[in-house]
Amino acid sequence: MAFLGKAAVLTEAGKDVELIDISVAAPAPDDAVIEVVASGVCHTDLTIKMQQGAGMKFPIILGHEGAGIVKAVGSNVTHLKPGDPVVIAYRAPCGNCPACRRGDPRHCYMALRPTTPITRTSDGAACSQVLRCGTFSTTTVVNAKAAIKMPEAMPLDKACLLACGVITGVGATMNTTTVWPGASVAVVGCGGVGLSVIQGAKIQGAKTIIGVDVNPTKLEWAKNFGATHVVNARDGDPVAAVRNLVTDDWPGYEGGVDFAFEATGLMPCIEQAVRMVNYNGTAVNIGFPGKDAEVTLNVGNIDTGVYWNKVNLRVCHCGDALPSHDFPLLAQLYLEGRLNLDAMVTGYVKLDEVEHAFHTMETGNVIRSVIRL
Incomplete structure (x- = not known):
């Protein structure tokens, strides 16, 4: 079963962001398909656009600061189930590199990536995902260890900020x-x-x-x-x-x-x-x-x-983060009133307003724009 959606992508160097139809395949054994609820617009995504894709293969689904709801999980996944609220981490430790082997996953040399394909429905072209996430999309797929479960009380349009700028x-x-x-x-x-x-x-x-x-x-x-x-x-x-x-x-x-x-x-x-x-x-x-x-x-x-x-x-x-530990900790600090995420959100935009968010980032006083999907 494939999951259909829309995504804000870079289709080629020098062009503005476009909204396209995508298809996410049924999750591979270690992956999780996520229905994205909200995504922060980080300066890194603008940097990738300005650097003509930064060496990634087009089309490129932007976004790496996302939160959403689990839609489906692969056969090896036991810590998540459909319906779970999650924040997507772009650095889930691999478990095999020298740092991980010596018990230091915070300094993992690399990060786990999904093996489930996302394709452009118009021609079947494989889509790249910024930082293995691709959260400027109604649906995305990640390695399940990169999907960090959130408390039910945690609003996802605030939780998404934990994924990059705040944890950093x-x-x-x-x-x-x-x-x-x-x-x-x-x-x-x-x-x-x-x-x-x-x-x-x-x-x-x-x-x-x-x-x-x-x-x-x-x-x-x-x-x-x-x-x-x-x-x-x-x-x-x-x-x-x-x-x-x-x-x-x-x-x-x-x-x-x-x-x-x-x-x-x-x-x-x-x-x-x-x-x-x-x-x-x-x-x-x-x-x-x-x-x-x-x-x-x-x-x-x-x-x-x-x-x-x-x-x-x-x-x-x-932030030298271990997302499985740090994201729930920060969520708890927010729920206790000790971490202010509400004031970090300068404004909300729609998925087809990414270019507007980029323009505001370059020319205005903005902490974070958040895409609501």
Whole structure:
């Protein structure tokens, strides 16, 4: 039995997103067919369009931040059944790579992908799925381990945000590093991921949380989501401003934060984050860089250089998440009122309004547009 649907796809390089009819085959033994209820519109999907498909084979079903209802499962699947509400994870650990074999699935080298085909009904062409998900579609298919069951009380138009931007930011404070109670934190870039870092730092009990951006609207967002201070980087040296906001009675203290998170993908911001941290502080690169991006770090400066300041530099991919553990945890935090997903949704769009959502993302002040299907 095949499942019919519609999907927002890139059909060829240089063209706008099109809405097409698709067919999802009956699920292979390890797969699950999902009726998508909602999908966040993430900047990564726009990046794939701007990079002419980023090497994926056309047609490409966009979307990787989705939640929905299980329609059918393969014969090997025992943890899900039709009717279950789920969030789709784009990084379900493979279980076989060196990291998984040593018991470290958070750092899996790859991710499980479905083997069930999705085809364009007009000509039978096989469709690629962005990050193995393809959630800009009324129906999609994933490896069943990538479908993470949600509590019945969890609204799926909010749960979808857990799949990428929110887990990336919150996970950076819980998994990539461990922000401790009373810590000082700077967040460079206060878009959707940066705001999620701020929320994660607040949940972890950070005392000082400094949002840094050049957009006054985003700085207001930062305060609304838990920043104790904000710095407009256009008003002067943001490194000096951040370091001066953190004080300690110990006479040898030179300022700086315990953790600095870069959430822009801009190389100068990585360099700034490194110089913002105090002795033995941790700077985290989260933003997605261009393929030729490079950054030069000072090593020898006595106050802020990598060597003398003993800087720890880490890279965050998807919050170093273990979705089967982390997604239910974040859902529970939302249900307890400790994680604000409602305010993360700037507006709702329909499946045929993806281009409008992309345009708003490029030109307006938007945290997340969510497609309701």
